[in-house]
Amino acid sequence: MLVRRIFLAAALMAGGLLCVRLGFWQLARLALKRSLNDAMAERLAEPPVHLSGFTVRPDSFPGRRVEAVGHYDESHQVLLSGLMREGEPGVHVLTPLLLADSGAVLVDRGWLPAQDGVTARPESVPEPGPRAVVGVAEPLLKGFPTPAWRVLTTQGALVWSVHALGWDSVRTHFPYPVAGFTLRQLPAAGLPQRPMRTAPEPIGTTMHLSYAIQWFLFAAAFVAGAVFTLSRSASARASGT
Numbered sequence: 001m002l003v004r005r006i007f008l009a010a011a012l013m014a015g016g017l018l019c020v021r022l023g024f025w026q027l028a029r030l031a032l033k034r035s036l037n038d039a040m041a042e043r044l045a046e047p048p049v050h051l052s053g054f055t056v057r058p059d060s061f062p063g064r065r066v067e068a069v070g071h072y073d074e075s076h077q078v079l080l081s082g083l084m085r086e087g088e089p090g091v092h093v094l095t096p097l098l099l100a101d102s103g104a105v106l107v108d109r110g111w112l113p114a115q116d117g118v119t120a121r122p123e124s125v126p127e128p129g130p131r132a133v134v135g136v137a138e139p140l141l142k143g144f145p146t147p148a149w150r151v152l153t154t155q156g157a158l159v160w161s162v163h164a165l166g167w168d169s170v171r172t173h174f175p176y177p178v179a180g181f182t183l184r185q186l187p188a189a190g191l192p193q194r195p196m197r198t199a200p201e202p203i204g205t206t207m208h209l210s211y212a213i214q215w216f217l218f219a220a221a222f223v224a225g226a227v228f229t230l231s232r233s234a235s236a237r238a239s240g241t
Contacts, residue, residue, distance in 0.1 A: 009229040016222030023215035030208035037202040039063070044200070048134050051183075052101060067134050068107075068183060070099040072127055075157040076174055078106070078149075081118045082163055085196070089117035091161070093125070093195045094182060096174060097133055103177040106170065107133050108184045110195030118161050119152060125194050135185040136200060140167035142180070149173060 043063035051068040073096040080092040090113045096104040109127070114120040144166035152159045160173065167180050187197040 005229050005232060009226040012222045012226035012229065016219040016226065019215045019219035019222060023212045023219065026208045026212035026215060030205055030212065033203045033205045033208065037205070040200065040202065044136075051099070051105065061137065063136070065134055065186065066137050066183060067132060068097055068099060068105055069130070069132050070097045070104070071130055072096065072107070073098050073104065074123065074126055074128075077122045077157070077159050078165070078173075079112075079114075079118070079120055079122065079152065079159065079161045080108075080163070080165065081114075081161050083111065083117070085111050085113075088113055090114045091118065091120045093120070093122045094165075095122070095127075096176075096178065097131065097183070098176070103179065104174065105179040106165075106182045107135065108138075108182050110185065110197040112195050118150075122159060122195075123157060125192060127192070133183060133185050134188060135183040137181045138184055139181045140165055140170055142167045144168070 040063055044065060046064060048065035048067040049061045051066050076096055078094040080094060083090055083092055090111050092111055093109045094106045095109055097107045098104045109125075112120045112122070112125070144164075146164050146166040146169045147162060149160040149162045149169065152161050162169075165182070171178055171180075184200070185191075185197050186199055191197060
């Protein structure tokens with residue numbers, strides 16, 4: 001009986017040590033994500049990089065703000081479907097910005113409500129004339145399988161709907177060269193309320209602190225169980241003696 005209690009106490013202590021290790025692992029994850037958020041904030045605070053040509057790779061300015069100058073081609077627009085915002089279904093409107101130098105870049109102009117999560121009217125929120133767009137470049141994956149593009153309307157302008165974008169499908173749908181990345185426009189003074197632009201959100205960190213506290217509480221419970229088991233063993237041995 002005594003041997004069993006000692007073995008149980010050892011097992012409880014081992015469980016406690018494992019929980020402590022997992023708690024510190026969660027704290028390390030918390031520190032890593034906080035450092036990534038700090039780095040993202042620093043990069044976004046730097047002056048924007050001017051996009052001089054559509055062939056520039058987005059990994060040449062990771063996380064930096066990018067400025068592109070041109071005018072929108074509102075005769076070819078893409079609705080990225082199935083995107084929720086605060087519980088309301090909607091789409092993101094992507095419009096080609098014809099660059100002054102050459103080619104075009106797809107600009108994510110932001111979110112529009114759509115009851116079915118698919119259908120919206122980007123022509124109701126035009127932005128004519130020359131534009132200086134500041135946003136964050138997001139690469140389009142090559143070789144990424146994407147669903148077929150659905151044509152919503154062809155009356156005077158093409159509006160497509162698609163659930164996900166890939167470079168292979170994007171480059172085949174426009175009558176001019178398109179960059180291999182999209183430009184997610186950032187909120188700024190003077191922009192219309194719709195489509196609704198949003199800044200990149202920091203990486204969530206709250207869960208890691210919660211998990212760390214839980215693991216440390218589990219560790220405390222295991223250690224308390226081991227101490228209790230050993231005290232019972234000592235009491236039983238004293239009684240036997």
